[in-house]
Amino acid sequence: MMNNKLTMKLIEASIGDIDLVGGKNASLGEMLQHLKPLGVNIPDGFIVTSHSYFQFIRDNNLDHTIRAMIDATDISNLQELAYCGSRIRELIQAGEFPKEIEQEIINAYEQLIGKDNMYKVGVAVRSSATAEDLPDASFAGQQDTYLNIRGQKELLNAIKNCFASLFTDRAISYREAFKFGQFNVGLSVCVQLMVRSDHGAAGVAFSIDTESGFKDAVIINGSYGLGELVVQGAVNPDEFIVYKPLLKQGYASIVEKKLGNKQLKMIYGDSEMVKVIDTPVKMADTYCLSDEQIILLSQWVCIIEEYYSSLKDKWCPMDVEWAHDGIQNTLYIVQARPETIHSRRSSKSITAYKINEKDRDSKILLRGIAVGDKIASGRIHNFQGIGKQDMHKIDFQTGDVMVVEMTDPDWEPIMKKAAAIITNKGGRTCHAAIVARELGVPAIVGCDKATDTLDTGMEITVSCAEGDIGFVYRGAIPYHKFEHDLADLPQVNTPVMMNIGSPDIAFQYADYPAKGVGLAREEFIINNYIKVHPMALLKHEELNDNQLTSYILSLIKGYVDEKSYFIEKLSYGIAKIASAYYPNKVIVRFSDFKTNEYYNMPGGKYFEPGEENPMIGWRGASRYYSKAYREAFGMECQAIKRVREKMGLDNVVVMIPFCRTIDELLHVYQVMDDYGLKRGQNGMEVYLMAEVPSNVILAEEFAEHIDGFSIGSNDLTQLVLGLDRDSALVSGLYNERNAAVKMMITSLIRTAKRKGVKVGICGQGPSDYPDFAQFLVEEGIDSISVTPDSFMKTVKAVKEIEDKILAY
Secondary structure, three states: OHHHOOEEEHHHOOHHHHHHHHHHHHHHHHHHHHOHHHOOOOOOEEEEOHHHHHHHHHHOOOHHHHHHHHHOOOOOOHHHHHHHHHHHHHHHHOOOOOHHHHHHHHHHHHHHHOHHHOOOOOEEEEEEEOOOOEOOEOOOOOOOEEEEEOOHHHHHHHHHHHHHHHHOHHHHHHHHHOOOOOOOOOEEEEEEEOOOHHHOEEEEEEOOOOOOOOOOEEEEEEEEOOOHHHHHOOOOOEEEEEEHHHHOOOOOOEEEEEOOOOOEEEEEOOOOOEEEEEOOHHHHOOOOOOHHHHHHHHHHHHHHHHHHHHHHOOOOOEEEEEEEEOOOOEEEEEEEEEOOOHHHOOOOEEEEEEEOOOOHHHHEEEEEEEEOOOEEEEEEEEOOOOOHHHHHHOOOOOOOEEEEOOOOHHHHHHHOOOOEEEEOOOOOOOHHHHHHHHHOOOEEEOOOOHHHHOOOOOEEEEEOOOOOEEEEEEOOOOEEEEEEEHHHOOOOOOOEEEEOOOHHHOHHHOOOOOOOEEEEEHHHHHHHHHOOOHHHHHHHHHOOOHHHHHHHHHHOOOOOOHHHHHHHHHHHHHHHHHHHHOOOOEEEEOOOOOHHHHHOOOOHHHOOOOOOOHHHOOOOHHHHOOOOOHHHHHHHHHHHHHHHHHOOOOOEEEEEOOOOOHHHHHHHHHHHHHOOOOOOHHHOOEEEEEOOHHHHHOHHHHHOOOOEEEEOHHHHHHHHHOOOOOOOOOHHHOOOOOHHHHHHHHHHHHHHHHHOOEEEEEOOHHHHOHHHHHHHHHHOOOEEEEOHHHHHHHHHHHHHHHHHHHHO
16 A cells, blocks of 8 residues: 555656655656656656654654654744643654665665765755645645765755654644644655855745736745855845746846855865855856756756646746756756645735825835735844744734844744844845745845844834835834725726836736836836946046946956846846736836936936936937947947847837937937837837927927827926926926816827827826816826826726717
8 A cells, every 4th residue: 555655756746746755756756757758857756755753753652652642742832832741842853764665765775876875975855744735724844954974874854854853833833823733743854965155156936026026927035055055045046037928938038146144155065064154256257047047947947837737727836946966957847736825815906005294205124025016014132142942031012113133933933923034134035024924924034234223122123015125114104004805897989008117026026907108217217226326337437537447347246247237137127017017018217317306326426416406408309319428328228139039029109208300310210220229129119208398389290209198297397387396486387187288298199199199197196186087088198097096096086087079
């Protein structure tokens, strides 16, 4: 009988054997049988079954003893729980293997690695619980893994330690919380050939964005060395995002790369099995995977997701662990399990959080990687210098904010009480992040200096609702929670699009039924991703500014040179927005910094003139063909070309801002052509931002050379009314609903309709003023684009207006 097997080959296991081999082993066996033939590499191994575990417990007379100890323990009392768990683990570790089981393990071990290789070839010994990855609870990650195990004695000890890890403090309390009997969960062990990632890299990948639940992304975290440090959160890993739909069409659709500091790496030890060393600086400053490896790994993650979705007859996002063998230069999948957070969420409702305080930037204490999308306030409890053994002595109250170097399963009884969690180390797939998602609390990981900056007793607000970056604010800042039922959102005839400023929030709003992006501003990406004046980036070595050069060299780590840095970073920012709304149009406006704004960027003082009124000075189109900026604009063009052609995101439409004359437009086109970006080539469209009165007055002529207008109502209003909206002296006159402004808009819409080109508007007016929205809809505007927080109310307002028009 299969259920009586003590050991078995890994390839013999399948998804139907979970009670015998646990979730992890069942998944590995399933993949070896069905996915290895498709090219997915999985290391071979063998299984010590749960039958062996239960027999070990019985033969050592531990079952009754363990039950009695747990029954006599108050699980909610951390001190009692710690003592009980420790004592049970000691009893299991002191137990003896029945001879039959020991011999079967030794025979399987010799068959896997060869009798003469026991001290030459290392194996990984991984726990696999029989209750892992259930639909309503995830027990994954609670038990131990041991790496680079060599020799019979070390192997048998590692297996016993895996058995004992079924009774960690966390595991005991978790089973109690979910009403699982302590012996209703068994443990199997996987003994698997080691992947030599100590000479390569390792990490975690998800077939879903772990924060927003965006379904069309593969998220990869990785670092040099063995993968345990990534899982534990002991390093800040590299992160890569790949857009699945275009990956499957053959495009190299890497839409984001972030370089982690990867300050530590785990390698094989000398006297010990593994050890942690500092990562050499030159290595830490490079990405741990090449683009080719990122693409291959993403393809495997997609294959795994598709297979499990077919197996379960429903969409099944996956959580995968991978390793790159640096000796063989080969990638492997070492684990795969269903993702258990977003796969359980309803896609019919949207919950959003928004901070109301406008001057909150002055209260920012720390930034890090946001986990989840919630906001919480509370009193800090800083755990610096406090060992896990002293947890039970800590007066940590429900609703406090936990601040710690990093977490592991032993911290979970404390984590369950926390309103929010902040760590120095870790990435989006570390232990702290995984548990925070499971608990439904916001976490900010990888803050570097949280334990040095935040003192016990401080009142703070933790915000993960502002995109990929999490913010820690001083004090309790008011915020609002919004819930929207998408079923209640009406269908409208006038497309409502979104203005997306930051790539960091793109996935967060991808579920909104927007008809694309009406305005994505390059300035935000240049300011926040590239962080230096484009011409300073190219010319810094000629400036004899050592401080600037040092700053730029620190920025471009991981990239071939300054030019590659700009083009690739800008392309990633654009691509992340474009992928969230593909195949709907995403209108990307070329950079429109004014001279005073560019001057304030690092290196800007060397390239920006002083102007009396930058608002109507050297900005927009006039820069692009200027000798002083042409080369920088060329990099913008190359970034767009990379997004559209290499990544396949041909939904990107470019928009030219502040273009005063037809000749100026044609000059810009010439520069675009010189850098390989041509209107009409591969379906590329060019829009004009209609914000200068000449755009309206000469709309017929402009329409001959473009594919659409987008009304920039802010600048159009100030130029029609002849005022500077930044001047407090005349700001009261600013009104985009002024009759003169509306006449210009009416004229443009009618001309555009007559010439057969699209015309939309991107601004707050339609969402702030229902009468202005009504005016636009009545005039026949082709689209309205608003900020995400105004989207729902704008759709509802447009519906009311359309219904009124139909009723007349």
